[in-house]
Amino acid sequence: MRIAAVCGSLKATSGNLVLLRMLAETDRAEVVIVDLLRHLPLFNPDIEDTGPAPAPVVAWREALAASDAVVFACPEYGFSLPGALKNGVDWVIGSGELHQKVVAITAAVGVHARGAKGRRALRDTLEAVDARIVWDQGIVERGELAGLVEAVLAGVAAATLEE
Numbered sequence: 685m686r687i688a689a690v691c692g693s694l695k696a697t698s699g700n701l702v703l704l705r706m707l708a709e710t711d712r713a714e715v716v717i718v719d720l721l722r723h724l725p726l727f728n729p730d731i732e733d734t735g736p737a738p739a740p741v742v743a744w745r746e747a748l749a750a751s752d753a754v755v756f757a758c759p760e761y762g763f764s765l766p767g768a769l770k771n772g773v774d775w776v777i778g779s780g781e782l783h784q785k786v787v788a789i790t791a792a793v794g795v796h797a798r799g800a801k802g803r804r805a806l807r808d809t810l811e812a813v814d815a816r817i818v819w820d821q822g823i824v825e826r827g828e829l830a831g832l833v834e835a836v837l838a839g840v841a842a843a844t845l846e847e
């Protein structure tokens with residue numbers, strides 16, 4: 685079981701990255717923090733249509749494809765998701781690496797109500813690429829990560845049974 689952990693914040697001291705590092709301590713799955721969003725060019729259909737994908741795009745698509753599930757920990761920016769993460773999803777709309785992928789959406793928050801608009805926007809974006817969203821909650825305390833991990837494991841098991 686391999687989980688790709690993607691942080692929507694590019695900030696070095698990101699609270700969401702701290703959350704993903706805590707997630708990576710689980711012994712229930714292999715968690716790989718995928719820090720590639722910062723290297724992606726801005727999505728442009730002309731690039732996609734006219735030649736081989738740029739190397740960072742290939743790496744991003746391969747990292748998603750090689751994972752059984754993806755956990756997104758994402759801050760809210762301007763009542764939405766950060767542009768860097770939206771750009772990352774745009775790069776796989778055509779190639780399909782998130783199609784039917786088991787995904788969890790979360791955010792490191794001080795109170796559960798915080799960041800809900802950002803998660804809602806990310807949810808809409810992931811629904812557009814037909815991802816299987818199995819968890820969508822902000823996390824206040826480290827102990828809540830266990831519920832996320834179990835939801836992801838159950839989602840992958842259910843998806844495997846359907847194949």
Ligand SMILES: Cc1cc2nc3c(=O)[nH]c(=O)nc-3n(C[C@H](O)[C@H](O)[C@H](O)COP(=O)(O)O)c2cc1C
Binds near residue numbers: 697698761762763
């Ligand atoms: C440019 C920018 C826009 C933000 N917009 C919002 C917002 O609309 N709503 C909100 O609740 N917080 C907003 N925030 C606060 C961040 O969501 C919050 O600080 C988050 O915890 C940062 O996550 P990080 O530590 O992983 O970078 C914004 C922060 C920045 C830098």
